[in-house]
Amino acid sequence: MHREATIEPRQEILRAAARLFQQQGYDATSMNDVAAALKLSKGGLYHHFQSKDEILFHIMSHAMDITEERVINVVRRTEGAEERLRTLIRLHIEVVLSEEDREITVMLHENHPLPPALRRKINGRKKDYVHFVENLVADVQRQRNSTSQVTPRAAAFALLGMINWIYQWYKPDGSLTGDALVRQYTDIFFRGAVG
Amino acid sequence: MHREATIEPRQEILRAAARLFQQQGYDATSMNDVAAALKLSKGGLYHHFQSKDEILFHIMSHAMDITEERVINVVRRTEGAEERLRTLIRLHIEVVLSEEDREITVMLHENHPLPPALRRKINGRKKDYVHFVENLVADVQRQRNSTSQVTPRAAAFALLGMINWIYQWYKPDGSLTGDALVRQYTDIFFRGAVG
Numbered sequence: 001m002h003r004e005a006t007i008e009p010r011q012e013i014l015r016a017a018a019r020l021f022q023q024q025g026y027d028a029t030s031m032n033d034v035a036a037a038l039k040l041s042k043g044g045l046y047h048h049f050q051s052k053d054e055i056l057f058h059i060m061s062h063a064m065d066i067t068e069e070r071v072i073n074v075v076r077r078t079e080g081a082e083e084r085l086r087t088l089i090r091l092h093i094e095v096v097l098s099e100e101d102r103e104i105t106v107m108l109h110e111n112h113p114l115p116p117a118l119r120r121k122i123n124g125r126k127k128d129y130v131h132f133v134e135n136l137v138a139d140v141q142r143q144r145n146s147t148s149q150v151t152p153r154a155a156a157f158a159l160l161g162m163i164n165w166i167y168q169w170y171k172p173d174g175s176l177t178g179d180a181l182v183r184q185y186t187d188i189f190f191r192g193a194v195g
Numbered sequence: 196m197h198r199e200a201t202i203e204p205r206q207e208i209l210r211a212a213a214r215l216f217q218q219q220g221y222d223a224t225s226m227n228d229v230a231a232a233l234k235l236s237k238g239g240l241y242h243h244f245q246s247k248d249e250i251l252f253h254i255m256s257h258a259m260d261i262t263e264e265r266v267i268n269v270v271r272r273t274e275g276a277e278e279r280l281r282t283l284i285r286l287h288i289e290v291v292l293s294e295e296d297r298e299i300t301v302m303l304h305e306n307h308p309l310p311p312a313l314r315r316k317i318n319g320r321k322k323d324y325v326h327f328v329e330n331l332v333a334d335v336q337r338q339r340n341s342t343s344q345v346t347p348r349a350a351a352f353a354l355l356g357m358i359n360w361i362y363q364w365y366k367p368d369g370s371l372t373g374d375a376l377v378r379q380y381t382d383i384f385f386r387g388a389v390g
Binding site: 023025111112130148149157158160161166168169175181183185187188189190193 | 359
């Protein structure tokens with residue numbers, strides 16, 4: 001029973017901090033605000049994270065973990081280049097649309113100043129993901145003997161732009177449902193970039 | 196001569212402020228910092244802008260003015276639906292790639308807290324632009340008797356995502372040149388969404 005109560009304090013801190021950063025701005029949020037939102041003592045918070053930078057870094061790392069678990073790992077276990085690309089598009093859109101993870105994953109794309117060493121780690125993981133998508137696009141183009149003039153690299157950036165931009169406009173109660181979005185984006189990308 | 200020296204102080208303030216907001220964060224930048232960066236007295240700055248919110252609002256408005264002048268107005272003067280859409284893609288990418296305007300236009304997509312009334316004004320202009328793109332896509336689909344299952348709305352969001360995401364990854368000295376980017380994005384979008 002004790003274990004249940006203490007197993008996820010770090011995740012809860014990251015989630016509460018991410019929410020505050022979005023509501024009132026990163027710079028305007030203090031470690032005290034984060035502690036207060038969680039009814040933690042300052043010491044209780046500092047036991048887990050030494051600084052706001054460290055919290056931001058772990059929010060971004062957690063967002064990359066989510067992408068790795070829910071997108072990359074599933075795609076790796078999928079058979080066939082084309083099905084892998086379709087799966088990636090669907091799962092990445094699902095991560096973006098996930099109400100539960102949104103406050104964490106959206107932080108990946110905000111330009112908050114992070115110390116260079118931490119920034120490099122996050123950027124490295126982002127780049128790995130771009131390469132993963134790029135290779136997948138190349139595989140599908142090869143398999144389809146595609147005559148497309150579109151390079152896998154430009155295609156990967158176009159796809160990630162389409163998907164990550166969803167944060168900017170999507171309303172869960174809007175006329176465009178998640179399913180319709182997956183179908184249409186898959187259609188645009190397959191016809192446009194690997195057809 | 197006197198006129199030349201005073202004609203653009205507001206624009207210079209906006210530009211310097213945008214630069215500071217990106218370097219050190221919006222919340223961490225004070226009106227004093229902005230005044231100091233421009234070697235202005237605090238009174239001199241407050242003569243033009245009453246608050247940081249007002250500066251941010253005018254940066255965003257200016258970014259929308261740039262889009263209107265350099266993209267929308269040129270597209271409106273262009274003949275033929277297809278050529279209009281091609282022109283829009285090229286000119287919007289050029290605005291994003293413009294080193295000179297980047298610090299202003301990138302601010303449009305940052306989620307800084309703006310008072311609701313000002314936020315609504317900016318969002319209204321952003322929505323007008325989405326509708327403009329959406330109508331253009333519908334025109335091209337109609338003209339081509341397109342059998343695409345892609346709705347103009349989803350297509351417009353996909354296109355704006357592809358283009359506005361360029362801020363996140365583009366390096367002027369990278370292997371993907373601006374021209375190649377325009378060509379490939381036009382190709383992806385035309386084949387994918389209106390083909």
